[in-house]
Structure formats: C-alpha cells, structure tokens
Amino acid sequence: MSLAHRVLPEQRRPMLRHLLAAGHGIRVIEAHSGLSALIGSETCLASGEALQFDALWVSSLTSSAVQGLPDIGLYLLERRIALIEDICQVSSKPIIVDGDTGGDAANLRYLVARLEAMGVSALVIEDKLSPKRNSLCSQSSHLLEDPRRFAQKISDAQTARLTSDFMVFARIESLIAGETVEDALARARSYVEAGASGLMIHSKDQTPRRVIEFLHRFRAHGFEHPVICVPTTYNNLSARQLFVHGASIVVYANHLLRAAHFAMCEVCKELLRKDKAAEVEKCCTSVDELLRLVGYEALVAQPRSQP
Numbered sequence: 001m002s003l004a005h006r007v008l009p010e011q012r013r014p015m016l017r018h019l020l021a022a023g024h025g026i027r028v029i030e031a032h033s034g035l036s037a038l039i040g041s042e043t044c045l046a047s048g049e050a051l052q053f054d055a056l057w058v059s060s061l062t063s064s065a066v067q068g069l070p071d072i073g074l075y076l077l078e079r080r081i082a083l084i085e086d087i088c089q090v091s092s093k094p095i096i097v098d099g100d101t102g103g104d105a106a107n108l109r110y111l112v113a114r115l116e117a118m119g120v121s122a123l124v125i126e127d128k129l130s131p132k133r134n135s136l137c138s139q140s141s142h143l144l145e146d147p148r149r150f151a152q153k154i155s156d157a158q159t160a161r162l163t164s165d166f167m168v169f170a171r172i173e174s175l176i177a178g179e180t181v182e183d184a185l186a187r188a189r190s191y192v193e194a195g196a197s198g199l200m201i202h203s204k205d206q207t208p209r210r211v212i213e214f215l216h217r218f219r220a221h222g223f224e225h226p227v228i229c230v231p232t233t234y235n236n237l238s239a240r241q242l243f244v245h246g247a248s249i250v251v252y253a254n255h256l257l258r259a260a261h262f263a264m265c266e267v268c269k270e271l272l273r274k275d276k277a278a279e280v281e282k283c284c285t286s287v288d289e290l291l292r293l294v295g296y297e298a299l300v301a302q303p304r305s306q307p
Contacts, residue, residue, distance in 0.1 A: 007092045009119025014165040015094035016121035025243035028251040029053040032062035034086040041091040055094040062257040094121040112160040126171035135176045142177040151194035158195040167197035175203040198226035208234040215246035
C-alpha cells in the first residue's frame with residue numbers, strides 16, 4: 001500500500017459492514033505478515049469485472065506457525081497485536097481476527113478494546129473449552145463450551161465495544177467436535193439471540209454436505225446474519241457456490257503460509273542439490289519486484305532535504 005492510501009482506524013473499522021450491506025459475497029485471504037498482507041491486498045484478476053480479495057484474515061494457526069510455534073495458545077496476545085499493526089500499516093483492507101476462545105472475561109474485554117481501537121472490523125471467537133487446540137488436527141479432542149456460558153461471552157464482547165462498526169462473530173465448532181447439524185443450529189440460535197453480529201460454521205469434513213445443510217436450515221429459519229465458511233478441507237466447492245447456498249464470507253484461512261512453506265522447502269532442497277543459486281531463480285520473485293512491493297522505490301525517490 002502506498003503511503004497515499006493509508007486509512008485511519010475509524011475509516012477501516014466499518015468497511016466489513018459496508019461490504020456485507022452491499023450484498024455481494026466476500027472473499028478473504030489470510031495474512032501472517034506484512035508481506036503476505038501486501039500480496040493478498042494487491043492481487044487482482046482484471047479479466048472482465050476485476051476480482052480481488054475483499055478482506056484479510058489473521059489466523060491463530062498461521063500467526064503461530066510463522067513464529068515456529070504450535071497452535072495451542074503459545075503465541076502471546078501482544079505479539080498478535082503487533083502483527084495486526086504491521087498488517088494495518090501496509091493494507092487498507094478490512095481485517096477479521098481469529099480470537100481463539102477469547103480467554104476469560106478480562107482478556108476478552110481487553111482484546112475487543114485493542115482491536116476496535118486499531119480499526120479491526122471483526123473478531124471471531126470459538127465455542128470450545130480452553131486450552132485451545134487447533135480444529136483441523138486429527139489427533140486433538142475437542143470439548144465444546146456450554147452454549148449458555150458462551151452466549152454470555154458473546155454478550156460480554158458486544159458490551160465491551162464502543163461502536164457498532166466492530167463486529168463479533170461466534171464460531172460454531174459442533175461439526176469439528178463430532179456433534180450434529182442440529183446441535184450447531186441450536187447453538188447458532190442461542191448465540192444470535194445473545195447478540196452475535198454473525199456466525200462462522202467450521203468443519204473439517206472432506207465434503208461440504210453438513211455445512212450446506214446448516215446454511216440452508218439456518219436461512220430457512222429466517223436468520224439473515226452473515227455466516228462465514230472456511231473451505232480448507234471441503235475445497236472442491238467454490239466461493240461462488242457457497243454464496244449461492246447462503247454463506248456471506250468465505251475465508252481461505254491458511255493458504256499463503258502453506259504455499260510459502262512448500263516453496264521454501266523446495267528452494268532449500270534445490271540449493272543443496274545444485275550447490276548454487278542460479279537454478280532456483282525461476283522459483284523466486286526478483287529482488288526488484290520485492291523492493292517495488294514493499295515501497296522501497298517510492299520512499300527513496302523522495303527528494304532529500306537540504307542541510
């Protein structure tokens with residue numbers, strides 16, 4: 001983002017609400033660093049109507065992994081906030097933050113206050129018990145929070161806001177924990193009644209069948225709240241198809257970091273095989289392009305002040 005396109009927190013914060021009010025499906029890409037936020041923000045397909053990502057997702061998994069840490073709550077809150085500040089500096093896109101379980105009442109109030117002040121558009125908190133375990137890990141057992149207690153947490157988070165621009169989404173983990181769509185729908189109703197701005201329905205199923213059932217039944221009950229879907233495992237369904245079924249927001253939650261990890265592993269192996277760097281240039285962005293992306297040329301081109 002050029003310095004001319006910086007946005008103030010009060011300008012960024014309502015952007016997600018405005019996109020939702022416009023009625024079109026919202027595509028979101030994860031960002032785990034300033035550089036990944038730049039890439040996700042600048043990527044655009046100009047064939048016909050320009051297609052680009054509408055917002056950025058700050059993931060617990062990727063922000064932990066980029067530090068070499070497992071996704072079990074070791075990535076401290078202040079370090080996550082520092083990452084979000086880095087992203088705010090380079091992108092004008094609205095930001096949605098993965099808040100894990102939200103912590104206790106004091107931690108949740110503090111998190112809401114910090115994110116809202118930074119201009120973050122939305123916080124997503126999940127209805128699992130602490131300690132936090134990654135939802136996609138097949139080795140983890142997942143225990144759900146009592147829905148009444150979690151509904152109170154949603155209510156507390158909403159009360160902690162200073163503006164209605166800041167949104168609080170309830171992430172429903174019923175399908176992750178092996179429960180039924182019926183359980184997910186009961187929780188959805190409870191959380192919406194507690195004041196949730198919207199919902200995330202999460203699943204690690206290989207097919208979208210249960211997610212689609214949830215969407216259809218939720219909409220059939222007359223609820224118009226925005227619903228986030230995360231098609232990491234049921235990845236043969238397009239964002240456009242999810243929008244048709246009733247999703248409002250589709251999040252590609254970990255793909256930039258996974259792509260970077262794959263590319264870095266391949267380059268490391270090739271450097272060892274060939275013992276020189278020429279063969280990996282075809283896999284690497286040029287230095288000139290990297291300098292352009294981070295705004296180097298625009299800054300050094302500024303005239304120097306006279307002594």
